[in-house]
Amino acid sequence: MVAQSSDIGGPSPLYYKNFLTFRFAIEQFNKNSFILPNITLGYHVYDSCSYGIKAIKSVLQILSGPGRMVPNYSCTERRKIIGFIGDHYSVTTVPIAQLLGVYRYSQISYGATNSVLGERRFYPTFFQTLQSDHSIYPMLYKVIEYFGWTWIGILASNDDSGDTETALLIKYLTRRGICVAFTIKTSLDTDKKKDWINKMNVQIIRESTAKVILLYGTFSQSFIQCLREMKDVLSDRTIVLNPHWANNKFLMDQFVNIFNGSLVLDNGSPIGFDKNGDFVSSYRILNWIMTGDFNVITRDVGDLNPSATEDQQLFINESAIIWKNGVNQIPVSRCSEKCLPGSRKIPRPGIHPCCYDCVLCSEGEVSNTTDTEKCLKCQDDEWPNEKRDLCIPKSEDFLSSTNDEISAVFISVSVFFCFITQLILGIFISHRDTPIVKANNKNLSFLLLVSIMLSFLCVFLFLGRPVDITCMLRQISFGILFSIAVSSVLAKTIMVFIAFNATKPGSVWRKWMGVKLPNCVVCICSSVQVLISVSWLSISPPFQELDTHSYQGQIIVQCNEGSVIGFYSVLGYMGVLAAVSFITAFIARTLPDSFNEAKYITFSMLVFCSVWIAMIPTYLSTKGKYMVAVEIFSILTSNAGLLGCIFFPKCYIILCRPEWNSKLHLLDNRKT
Structure with a gap:
């Protein structure tokens, strides 16, 4: 067995519990002759200390036998190695699997989830008891989308596991329209250069509007040191952790201000296997909370079921979640404010589609949803209301005989x-x-x-x-x-x-x-x-x-x-x-x-x-x-002109000068 202990100066309760569980299982097998008759199991336990080189060295030592390590050679004939159990994290499990695949030794991991381990061409003898990373990312997206977070940061370990998980995470999130504001890797450089890099990282987080940060990669001494350097700037950020970190009580005990009010995705009940033969289980959504007496409790606030229908996969009890902000409201993590109905998004110059400005819909167009990219044109007989979020019938304009x-x-x-x-x-x-x-x-x-x-x-x-x-x-x-x-x-x-x-x-x-x-x-x-x-x-x-x-x-x-x-x-x-x-x-x-x-x-x-x-x-x-x-x-004017110019003078003579309306008067006028 290749186990993993804490490299922070003392044993981890989680890893010690794993060791006790393993030893208890071996004892039960050896005591019960009906399980493995005439067979007695033995074991070797080595600590990888979260380093790939040490993990490889431990495997070669087991294969060579006691004494001097000799690659490709076994120094004992009496024992027979039937397989390896471990490691807990992908960063050490991957190199172990690469080596054991050459010798065709079976390997079972109880914690590694790197998706590359599912490639049978490269890892034919590897088996895992947890879902691969490919299964967690679609579920993680649903949680992020549920809370409306579109602008997040990533804090990952600076190793193969951190690189792989970060690349997959960015791939899945960007497909769904969620942007990554920054990606910070824990530094492995010298102390002087490390201090400078940590200061730069602290400045990046402080200036960013991303209020939600995802933790990924391998839990190591460098990661712990990074958290210590960033504890002040992370105290007002909501942390989301994947199942690798779900049972790491050390984090909560040592960094209460950082992880209080965080969300954790933990493995739930087994469901079965998918069409590719990969293990499938549900997920629990946990909320880490610090009580008034500074005790840390874990509250179950939801679950994710990948086997359910699309609209039934996620359940979250919002009222049960305790956030770290003072008003206990869902934190807002966006690059830009929401574009309200009646407006649309226009992208800002740059690479992130999540950063945009809001402009009113054009004349004759409306939008009735938030953050729409394109306004809808009203029909010819309709027109937007004042807020431009609804098309209303246009008023008819004609010369009314009653209202004008x-x-x-x-x-x-x-x-x-x-x-x-x-x-x-x-x-x-x-x-x-x-x-x-x-x-x-x-x-x-x-x-x-x-x-x-x-x-x-x-x-x-x-x-x-x-x-x-x-x-x-x-x-x-x-x-x-x-x-x-x-x-x-x-x-x-x-x-x-x-x-x-x-x-x-x-x-x-x-x-x-x-x-x-x-x-x-x-x-x-x-x-x-x-x-x-x-x-x-x-x-x-x-x-x-x-x-x-x-x-x-x-x-x-x-x-x-x-x-x-x-x-x-x-x-x-x-x-x-x-x-x-x-x-x-x-x-x-x-x-x-x-x-x-x-x-x-x-x-x-x-x-x-x-x-x-x-x-x-x-x-x-x-x-x-x-x-x-x-x-x-x-x-009216032309008619009145005809009427007045032609007939008014005659009416004047007929009504007001009747003496002019006589034949004698007409003859007198002719003579004159």
């Missing part, structure tokens, strides 16, 4: 002017036989008043939530009604010009007098607009559109004109009619006042054209309900 103050103004103005138009129409009908009504072509006046009144009413098609039918009707209706109104104005202007020239003796314009010409002008000019509108509706009619991109947090419910050419053809044709009417009226403005309303038509067309010319750039530069408001304002 500007709509109330438009409705009031439209109804008011519609009433005024009806009142003027009633005045003209009641005075239809008077000279001033007859002189200005009463039928055209009636048609013009009706079209103006309907144009005021078509404003209601622009109010409220747009739907396909209102989108089609609003543009077509106001386009046709305006064309009828402007055509009537054009017809009135033409008739003024013809009426003046027809009074001259022998004038050829006399045959154009009557109602046929103005009716033809109105019908032809209006029919062109009707044809444009029908073509527009047939090819690409207007439809409801939801604009989810123009404004943040809003859906603009608007009308898509379908065919831009159709829309601007309607407006353009109205502009042509207005321009022709304006030019014709401007030419006829010098005709005698008794027959002439050309000056009023000129001014009304000037107002009409000014309004719509100013409307176009404003219309194109706005969105949503404000664009609709611009169009309604243009309709």
Whole structure:
């Protein structure tokens, strides 16, 4: 048997217990003849002192026999060696196994867990009673992940065992997104250089934000010395130990400030063997606690069962754990603060993905979990709330007929002017036989008043939530009604010009007098607009559109004109009619006042054209309900201009100057 004792100046109770257990087992075998009949077991016990060279020397001494050690030669013939038991740690077990594999001696280790020992090509006669390191690391990750530790330090022995275990540990942890802040190896250098290295290590730990440190490797004198040098800086760190260190009471007795409140993973109940033939057991999670009378107790606070389902493998009783911090809360070991919902992580320059900054999610994106790397984009009809952790429905934006103050103004103005138009129409009908009504072509006046009144009413098609039918009707209706109104104005202007020239003796314009010409002008000019509108509706009619991109947090419910050419053809044709009417009226403005309303038509067309010319750039530069408001304002203003400029002067004469509304007064004006 190759055993291991403490190299810190005295025997270890743990190792002495192992020796007594071994000797008791041998005695029981030798006393019971039914176990090994006619066979008596003997043993040799050597102390490796945690050094590989001494362990190899002890093995060669056993193989050579008593006296001088001679490699590859046995100095006795009477004894027969059947196997070796040991060692406790991998750092000495590995070289022993390498040597015994050459001689094909069986070896059973009761403590070594180095995963390389499972390679049968290199260690064909080695057996172990504990799980390999490969089994502990996935379980260790679950504990670290459970407490939310993503930024840890590693303190390991400076030997093969420490190197191997550290490499495997880093490999498993980095796969799971856990970063290693630092890796410190115990120094084996001279005293002067060792002091300098220890000071550097203390500084590294002190400046690091890692509050959790894992201990790995071989328990040795150099490790003890390292802990003594670092006891102050480790006193506020939470230590996590693997099963190799689980029963090492010396640590707790000598370094209470360091290991009080630590977590230890210890081997639990055997489960069986895995598909590779490796031994499998459960793990217990222990909490080392110092009581008020400075006694050390070990509290069972959880367990790990590798054979259970993924979500049932880990159980931890958090309330039973006593942490070393004053508030007894789970220690926080992170390189960066958590990114709360509504933000995402952006990596800092460097090699560690655990070190990052937090930035708010971009416009239109949310995150509802902590430490997310990518925000989720909301759907087109949704928008992030103020915290950007939830997508909420966007508010709809349109010119409501009930909730917008500007709509109330438009409705009031439209109804008011519609009433005024009806009142003027009633005045003209009641005075239809008077000279001033007859002189200005009463039928055209009636048609013009009706079209103006309907144009005021078509404003209601622009109010409220747009739907396909209102989108089609609003543009077509106001386009046709305006064309009828402007055509009537054009017809009135033409008739003024013809009426003046027809009074001259022998004038050829006399045959154009009557109602046929103005009716033809109105019908032809209006029919062109009707044809444009029908073509527009047939090819690409207007439809409801939801604009989810123009404004943040809003859906603009608007009308898509379908065919831009159709829309601007309607407006353009109205502009042509207005321009022709304006030019014709401007030419006829010098005709005698008794027959002439050309000056009023000129001014009304000037107002009409000014309004719509100013409307176009404003219309194109706005969105949503404000664009609709611009169009309604243009309709109301241009209609009011026609109504006021053409009919208000006549109403003034009819109502306030009835003496002017006579044939005698008109003839007197002609003479003057």
